Amino acid sequence: MTDRLKNLSGTKSRKPVDASQDLTSILSSKVVGQPNVINVIVPYIEMFQAGLAPDNRPAGVFLLLGPTGTGKTRTVEAIAEALHGSAKNIVKVDCGEFQMEHEVAKLIGAPPGYLGHRETTPMLTQQKLTAVTSDQSALSLVLFDEIEKAAPSLTRLLLGVLDRGVLRLGDNTTVNFDKSLVFLTSNLGAKEMMREISPEFGFQSATPGKAAEDLTQKLQGIALMSVRKKFSPEFVNRIDHVITYQPLDAQSFAAITDHEIDHLQNHVNSRLGGRCFTVEVPFETRQWLIEHGTSPEYGARELKRTIHKYLTQPLATLVAKNQIEPGSRARADVTPDGLKLIWRVVSQGEETAPSHPTVLLVDDNRDLLQFLERLMAESGWELIAAENAAEARKLAAKRKPNAALLDYMLPDGNGVELAQQLRQKLPAIEVILMTGSVLGPEEEAICEEYDFPVLRKPFLASDVMNQIRARLASKTNRAR
Ligand SMILES: Nc1ncnc2c1ncn2[C@@H]1O[C@H](COP(=O)(O)OP(=O)(O)OP(=O)(O)O)[C@@H](O)[C@H]1O
Numbered sequence: 380m381t382d383r384l385k386n387l388s389g390t391k392s393r394k395p396v397d398a399s400q401d402l403t404s405i406l407s408s409k410v411v412g413q414p415n416v417i418n419v420i421v422p423y424i425e426m427f428q429a430g431l432a433p434d435n436r437p438a439g440v441f442l443l444l445g446p447t448g449t450g451k452t453r454t455v456e457a458i459a460e461a462l463h464g465s466a467k468n469i470v471k472v473d474c475g476e477f478q479m480e481h482e483v484a485k486l487i488g489a490p491p492g493y494l495g496h497r498e499t500t501p502m503l504t505q506q507k508l509t510a511v512t513s514d515q516s517a518l519s520l521v522l523f524d525e526i527e528k529a530a531p532s533l534t535r536l537l538l539g540v541l542d543r544g545v546l547r548l549g550d551n552t553t554v555n556f557d558k559s560l561v562f563l564t565s566n567l568g569a570k571e572m573m574r575e576i577s578p579e580f581g582f583q584s585a586t587p588g589k590a591a592e593d594l595t596q597k598l599q600g601i602a603l604m605s606v607r608k609k610f611s612p613e614f615v616n617r618i619d620h621v622i623t624y625q626p627l628d629a630q631s632f633a634a635i636t637d638h639e640i641d642h643l644q645n646h647v648n649s650r651l652g653g654r655c656f657t658v659e660v661p662f663e664t665r666q667w668l669i670e671h672g673t674s675p676e677y678g679a680r681e682l683k684r685t686i687h688k689y690l691t692q693p694l695a696t697l698v699a700k701n702q703i704e705p706g707s708r709a710r711a712d713v714t715p716d717g718l719k720l721i722w723r724v725v726s727q728g729e730e731t732a733p734s735h736p737t738v739l740l741v742d743d744n745r746d747l748l749q750f751l752e753r754l755m756a757e758s759g760w761e762l763i764a765a766e767n768a769a770e771a772r773k774l775a776a777k778r779k780p781n782a783a784l785l786d787y788m789l790p791d792g793n794g795v796e797l798a799q800q801l802r803q804k805l806p807a808i809e810v811i812l813m814t815g816s817v818l819g820p821e822e823e824a825i826c827e828e829y830d831f832p833v834l835r836k837p838f839l840a841s842d843v844m845n846q847i848r849a850r851l852a853s854k855t856n857r858a859r
């Protein structure tokens with residue numbers, strides 16, 4: 380019989396993070412694009428660490444809702460990594476496996492007197508909760524996945540856990556959840572949420588702030604309504620927070636991809652030691668992976684698998700065949716037909732392909748320049764700047780930027796003319812125009828014809844970056 384409850388306790392190999400480090404920033408780097416989630420959960424962990432969590436109930440109970448592949452399960456894993464040093468230190472109950480009343484006995488063990496009760500060891504025991512703690516933290520993380528699928532008797536049992544922090548087993552002993560954070564996840568309302576999320580949304584976080592805020596509110600409303608429909612008020616009232624995950628935007632997909640590739644490089648370094656080499660994944664390849672591994676429907680769910688299939692596996696074959704010299708550079712490029720990736724060892728002296736976009740900014744506003752430069756540097760982007768059209772043309776010819784952000788008013792011309800010239804020299808370049816005023820009808824027509832979006836000043840710097848990311852991402856899309 381398979382063990383239906385996946386007690387993922389296991390190797391405590393990796394060291395947990397230094398407790399003095401800020402838990403919020405550690406979790407934010409692991410769970411991308413969901414700041415609200417982290418802000419809600421962290422205080423409960425800190426309360427527990429400070430010994431101030433209430434007695435006779437779990438240290439925190441959270442219901443995680445929202446579209447698939449947006450980081451619900453990843454959040455619990457990330458907390459396990461931060462507290463205990465391994466994503467495996469979680470007690471996970473797949474509620475989908477306890478849909479029938481008789482299956483629930485497997486979770487808590489059959490009562491004495493039932494045939495074979497001695498053989499049915501309960502799957503949820505105090506020992507299992509303790510086994511997922513570590514020397515660094517006594518807090519156990521318990522995850523009930525897909526809670527809406529649980530048989531009603533499991534929901535009733537859970538009510539006791541949420542209310543008094545106690546689960547009574549078949550043999551009448553109890554399991555105490557005082558030192559646990561309980562996470563319930565559910566796809567309730569996910570279908571309705573998908574209807575709200577336009578197909579492009581995942582790639583269009585340049586959606587103006589207001590629209591994004593409205594969507595957040597709508598998704599939250601849908602989530603709460605479906606929870607109230609499904610669960611009794613007693614159950615809902617015992618949940619500390621119902622958290623709705625947001626669809627991921629282009630920036631988040633890019634950050635997750637960068638993470639996974641860094642992870643691959645670290646893996647190569649630690650596994651091969653002195654025989655290690657540099658993994659080079661140019662920007663275009665990263666965009667290709669994002670394009671193939673993410674979607675509004677499934678979020679980042681397929682991204683890891685895509686990276687495994689197109690990067691890790693072929694790389695492993697090259698290593699196994701001894702085709703990569705220690706200390707060399709192996710690079711994955713998109714094939715000219717855009718259909719797959721191809722690995723090759725880069726010859727010495729060949730320039731490193733940038734792994735992030737290069738953006739040309741043409742504006743004489745130094746404050747904007749400095750601000751954007753800092754923001755882009757944080758994402759690994761490179762900003763090259765010019766104050767006039769002549770300088771911009773020279774820089775573009777030399778550095779071949781992936782995108783350009785042009786002010787309309789230039790000392791030696793206007794942004795629309797410059798945009799056309801740049802497009803002529805660099806057909807793949809994405810150009811965005813910025814203006815403080817309204818463009819004339821002729822210029823508007825040119826922008827439409829060439830597909831140059833026009834940003835009205837003032838705007839948020841993060842909106843510009845997302846706009847550029849979205850444009851670059853959809854270009855990969857168009858190319859396919
Ligand atoms: N916000 C995120 N930050 C970092 N990685 C993420 C995020 N969202 C998704 N991922 C990546 O996608 C994978 C799937 O995400 P996860 O399992 O957390 O989805 P989920 O929200 O639990 O979806 P489901 O509702 O289908 O269970 C993760 O293993 C991770 O690689």
Ligand SMILES: [Mg+2]
Pocket residue numbers: 451452453564
């Ligand atoms: Mg999940």
